[in-house]
Amino acid sequence: MxxxxxxxxxxxxxxxxxxxxxxxxxxxxxxxxxxxxxxxxxxxxxxxxxxxxxxxxxxxxxxxxxxxxxxxxxxxxxxxxxxxxxxxxxxxxxxxxxxxxxxxxxxxxxxxxxxxxxxxxxxxxxxxxxxxxxxxxxxxxxxxxxxxxxxxxxxxxxxxxxxxxxxxxxxxxxxxxxxxxxxxxxxxxxxxxxxxxxxxxxxxxxxxxxxxxxxxxxxxxxxxxxxxxxxxxxxxxxxxxxxxxxxxxxxxxxxxxxxxxxxxxxxxxxxxxxxxxxxxxxNFVDIVIENYATTNPDFYKYSQLPIVFKEKIINKQLILIPEIDFDSASQFKFAHLVLDANKVIINNQKDVENLLEKVVIL
The missing domain is CATH 3.40.630.10 (Zn peptidases)
Known part of the structure; x- marks a missing residue:
């Protein structure tokens, strides 16, 4: 997708x-x-x-x-x-x-x-x-x-x-x-x-x-x-x-x-x-990642990882960077995309980017 x-x-x-x-x-x-x-x-x-x-x-x-x-x-x-x-x-x-x-x-x-x-x-x-x-x-x-x-x-x-x-x-x-x-x-x-x-x-x-x-x-x-x-x-x-x-x-x-x-x-x-x-x-984040595995103790307590796109200029091109973000919409209720990680291990920002490469053109 x-x-x-x-x-x-x-x-x-x-x-x-x-x-x-x-x-x-x-x-x-x-x-x-x-x-x-x-x-x-x-x-x-x-x-x-x-x-x-x-x-x-x-x-x-x-x-x-x-x-x-x-x-x-x-x-x-x-x-x-x-x-x-x-x-x-x-x-x-x-x-x-x-x-x-x-x-x-x-x-x-x-x-x-x-x-x-x-x-x-x-x-x-x-x-x-x-x-x-x-x-x-x-x-x-x-x-x-x-x-x-x-x-x-x-x-x-x-x-x-x-x-x-x-x-x-x-x-x-x-x-x-x-x-x-x-x-x-x-x-x-x-x-x-x-x-x-x-x-x-x-x-x-x-x-x-x-x-x-x-x-x-x-x-x-x-x-x-x-x-x-x-x-x-x-x-x-x-x-x-x-x-x-x-x-x-x-x-x-x-x-x-x-x-x-x-x-x-x-x-x-x-x-x-x-x-x-x-x-x-x-009320929104861009993506919610569900059903993920982790060995990061900071992530244990979360059943969902909220992802918000941050906009950056790289080589004079506007790029959307998906970042784990618990603060922008701290009480979020919805996501523009809900993603089943199918037990993929997510411990850090790089793991998120690797996962999203399969569903998002970045």
């Missing part, structure tokens, strides 16, 4: 090198491409402005360099506009897009920047050039809506049932008590509108993140500054580590979002509709 193919996974590795070829093909009459600033390692941080409308949308992706699914979706959106489709969007909206906010992290395929800082925990200190740039663009644009584009790990379920969270949303809190004001209500209505459409495509796989307040997070900060903000978290679907299904769902979401704002369709939805979306839980 072949579980996944590494060359397909490698499609998720998006750096400035790939981005620049996409930007070159955009219609210069529609899109203004510029260099907004530089990263820690002096890589370009690109900015794309398009549209002439009064409703201003600021969106950014790859704040975490290894989260590329939403980057793909936004470029699908740009391609549609580039082909002169949905031109009415360009009349209603003005967009500012930062495709790869963290180009150093993108190159290394890491969450953090070159100074080992999580940019999504730097919204107060603004200690990093990438964080400072995003805040400067935010202050300049003064958006009516901010879209914070991310990926989420395959450990998340949409609710407590065995349904992977293929796409999740959050209308971030603006204070410690997670109160709901007009700013959050607008974001919640927009999310509920998107969820209503997504139910036709993934009825059990749309989740909602916990809204615990952290002013260091950029979404919480922007909502605190009275700008409606929506967090997108593109995730895993069954046997889809290349995230193609998530890309499709984000494509649908963005189209629904913009149509809903223009038509005011979102007004049909309430905060209660948003809260009905099941909250994300860490």
């Amino acid at each position: 072949q579980f996944l193919k590494q060359h397909e996974i490698n499609e998720r590795y998006i750096t400035n090198f790939r981005l620049e070829s996409l930007l070159e093909n955009l219609d210069k009459d529609i899109f203004k491409v510029s260099v907004a600033g530089k990263s820690v390692q002096q890589k370009n941080i690109y900015r794309v402005d398009f549209g002439t409308g009064k409703f201003k949308v600021l969106l950014w992706s790859q704040m975490h360099g290894n989260e590329t699914t939403t980057t793909k979706s936004v470029f699908n959106f740009l391609k549609k506009l580039n082909a002169n489709k949905n031109a009415d969007w360009l009349n209603f909206f003005s967009f500012t897009f930062l495709p790869i906010l963290n180009p150093d992290g993108a190159e290394a395929f890491t969450r953090v920047n070159a100074n080992n800082i999580d940019l999504n925990r730097d919204s107060v200190d603004l200690s990093q050039p990438e964080s400072q740039l995003l805040r400067s663009v935010f202050n300049e644009v003064q958006p009516n809506l901010a879209l914070n584009m991310h990926d989420q790990r395959s450990i998340f379920s949409a609710g407590s049932d065995p349904n992977p969270a293929t796409l999740s949303f959050l209308a971030p809190a603006f204070n410690e008590t997670c109160d709901i004001n007009d700013v959050r209500t607008f974001a919640m209505q927009l999310i509920a509108n998107m969820n209503d459409v997504l139910k036709n495509y993934a009825p059990y796989n749309i989740g909602r993140f916990d809204d615990s307040f952290n002013i260091n997070c950029i979404g919480d900060m922007f909502t605190h500054l009275s700008v409606p903000t929506i967090l997108f978290e593109a995730g895993f679907a069954s046997n889809d580590y290349q995230r193609k299904k998530a890309v499709k769902l984000v494509d649908i979401s963005l189209e629904t979002l913009l149509k809903g704002i223009i038509s005011k369709e979102y007004e049909k939805f309430t905060v209660a509709d948003y809260l009905k979306i099941p909250e994300n839980e860490k």
Whole structure:
């Protein structure tokens, strides 16, 4: 049984090198491409402005360099506009897009920047050039809506049932008590509108993140500054580590979002509709190994070995490494694959890799 193919996974590795070829093909009459600033390692941080409308949308992706699914979706959106489709969007909206906010992290395929800082925990200190740039663009644009584009790990379920969270949303809190004001209500209505459409495509796989307040997070900060903000978290679907299904769902979401704002369709939805979306839980690991033998005393007490894929760049290729992991989803209830080891001896990480070579292309 072949579980996944590494060359397909490698499609998720998006750096400035790939981005620049996409930007070159955009219609210069529609899109203004510029260099907004530089990263820690002096890589370009690109900015794309398009549209002439009064409703201003600021969106950014790859704040975490290894989260590329939403980057793909936004470029699908740009391609549609580039082909002169949905031109009415360009009349209603003005967009500012930062495709790869963290180009150093993108190159290394890491969450953090070159100074080992999580940019999504730097919204107060603004200690990093990438964080400072995003805040400067935010202050300049003064958006009516901010879209914070991310990926989420395959450990998340949409609710407590065995349904992977293929796409999740959050209308971030603006204070410690997670109160709901007009700013959050607008974001919640927009999310509920998107969820209503997504139910036709993934009825059990749309989740909602916990809204615990952290002013260091950029979404919480922007909502605190009275700008409606929506967090997108593109995730895993069954046997889809290349995230193609998530890309499709984000494509649908963005189209629904913009149509809903223009038509005011979102007004049909309430905060209660948003809260009905099941909250994300860490219920999954990638593989559970059962029926194994061991002479490792640390493994005696476990009837199941949880395996979580860790993503690493080796020779400029994105590789999934299966690692024994009891921590990422410490209370896991489900696995994307349950594997009968048939009494094969497993004492260490290498034994796991040898076993999985028979069922997984690594």
